[in-house]
Amino acid sequence: xRYLVGSDHSGAxxxxxxxxxxxxxTALNPAIGVDLMALIRxxxxxxxxxxxxxxxxxxxxxxxxPALPVATPGTIICLGLNYTDHIKEGGYDIPDYxxxxxxxxxxxxxxxxxxxxPSCSERLDYEAELMLIVGKGGRHISEADALDHVxxxxxxxxxxxxxxxxxxxxxxxxxxxxxxxxxxPFVVTPDDLPQGAGGLKIESRVGTExxxxxNTGNMIWSVAQTxxxxxxxxxxxxxxxxxxxxxxxxxxxKKPNPRWLKPGEVVDIEIEGIGICSSPVIDEKDLPVKVAxx
Numbered sequence: 001x002r003y004l005v006g007s008d009h010s011g012a013x014x015x016x017x018x019x020x021x022x023x024x025x026t027a028l029n030p031a032i033g034v035d036l037m038a039l040i041r042x043x044x045x046x047x048x049x050x051x052x053x054x055x056x057x058x059x060x061x062x063x064x065x066p067a068l069p070v071a072t073p074g075t076i077i078c079l080g081l082n083y084t085d086h087i088k089e090g091g092y093d094i095p096d097y098x099x100x101x102x103x104x105x106x107x108x109x110x111x112x113x114x115x116x117x118p119s120c121s122e123r124l125d126y127e128a129e130l131m132l133i134v135g136k137g138g139r140h141i142s143e144a145d146a147l148d149h150v151x152x153x154x155x156x157x158x159x160x161x162x163x164x165x166x167x168x169x170x171x172x173x174x175x176x177x178x179x180x181x182x183x184x185p186f187v188v189t190p191d192d193l194p195q196g197a198g199g200l201k202i203e204s205r206v207g208t209e210x211x212x213x214x215n216t217g218n219m220i221w222s223v224a225q226t227x228x229x230x231x232x233x234x235x236x237x238x239x240x241x242x243x244x245x246x247x248x249x250x251x252x253x254k255k256p257n258p259r260w261l262k263p264g265e266v267v268d269i270e271i272e273g274i275g276i277c278s279s280p281v282i283d284e285k286d287l288p289v290k291v292a293x294x
Contacts, residue, residue, distance in 0.1 A: 001046070002275075003152065003187040005035050006064040006110075014039065017186060021058040028052050035071040036187060040135050040151050040238045066110045066185035069133060069154060075240045076103040077230055078129075078158060080171065082219050082245025089253035098221050098229060103158075103243075107176040111184035115159055115279040116287065117263060118177050124261045124281070127158035127246035128204040128212050128269040130197055132223055133187060134240040139231055146227035149236065152187040153197045155277040156243045157204070157269045159261075162252045183241070186275040193273050196223040201272040202247060206265050214247030216271070221245075 002017040012034040013026035025032045028049040032038050039045055080099035081087045087094050109115075117124040135151030159181055165174025175181075194200065197216055204212040221229065226242060251259040261267055263283040270276045 001189045001192065003036060003039075003069070003189075004061065004064060004066065004185055005069050005187075006066045006185065008059060008063050008065070012067065015059075015064060016053065017061055020061055022061050022064060023053055023056045023058055025049065028056060035067065036069050036133070036151070037071070037239050040070075040133070043135075066112050068108065068110050069184055069187045070239045070241065072105065073108075073239055073241045074237045075234070076105075076108065076243070077101075077240070078103060078175070078243040079221065079226060079245035082221055083214060083247040084218070084220060085214075085248035086246055086250065089248050089250070094220075098226065100230070101171050101175055103181055104176050106178045108181040108183055109179045111155070111182050111277040111279065113182065113279065114179065114282040114287075115157070115182060115261070115267065116177070116179040116282055116284050117261065118161060119284040121161050121163050122260055123162040123252070123258070124180070125160045125162050125251040126204050126211060126261055126267050126269070127160060127250055128202050128271075129156040129158050129246050130200070130202065130216050130223075130244040130271060131156035131183060132197070132242050132244070134227075134236050134238055134242065137235060137237040137240070139235040141228055141231040141236070143224045143228040146224040147190065147196055149227055150190050150223065151238070152189045153193060153271075153274055154184055154187045155269050155271050155274055157182040157267065157277055157279060158243055158246060162258075182269070182277050182279040184277060188274050197274075198222065200274070201270075203270050204249070205268045205270070206261075211251070211259065211267075212247050212249030214249075216244070218247065219244060
């Protein structure tokens with residue numbers, strides 16, 4: 001199943017996507033809600049409308065404005081170093097334990113929403129990544145059972161402000177600027193992808209310029225290994241998000257000059273079998289001014 005969370009003239013909904021069209025699942029059963037959390041908690045909700053899907057009205061996918069697949073994710077955990085050639089281009093030693101960090105809710109946004117270059121830096125970088133959504137939670141999950149805990153896979157652009165990332169040994173500032181991490185728009189369930197979403201082409205582009213091009217089969221730690229490792233120290237909850245690291249070709253490592261994202265560009269992250277996460281880049285000074293409520 002391929003899901004899309006978003007809104008059109010009829011309001012916010014969860015859609016099932018087939019080709020260029022989509023069925024509004026929320027209209028068929030309001031209990032499905034307006035993000036994926038209800039289906040994550042109770043997949044049988046889909047069974048209740050299975051007989052209605054074939055004859056349900058369809059809308060063009062292009063008419064739907066994407067929203068975050070999970071509106072308020074509990075935990076967003078990211079792998080920092082998971083492709084050997086990316087580790088080398090960054091000047092790091094190959095680790096024997098994954099480099100893990102967390103992102104906050106304000107740092108992420110839906111695919112299609114602006115990716116914001118902050119006013120304090122011009123060093124906004126891109127990172128194409130596979131992201132998984134936890135379905136069944138748990139602690140001390142074995143590697144053998146880990147894939148049973150995946151609800152689906154999506155696309156992530158782990159936008160990074162490199163000079164702030166390098167200010168300390170902890171990467172938190174550079175990885176948590178508001179509106180730098182784009183997610184979506186599609187979520188594909190494991191039954192429609194290779195085991196662990198392995199062997200998929202992953203690429204980042206600006207227009208016809210290919211920035212990164214690799215394969216998820218090149219990850220050091222697989223999805224199953226990552227879930228098992230993370231669940232050693234924390235309880236994973238339904239709806240948590242885990243980003244699986246980026247391949248080589250990031251902007252800060254380009255020679256002879258770094259390749260930073262610039263306002264006016266559109267960066268596309270594509271993963272085979274899942275889709276394209278597209279983000280226009282804007283400068284923070286060009287954001288609409290928020291007027292405080294009186």
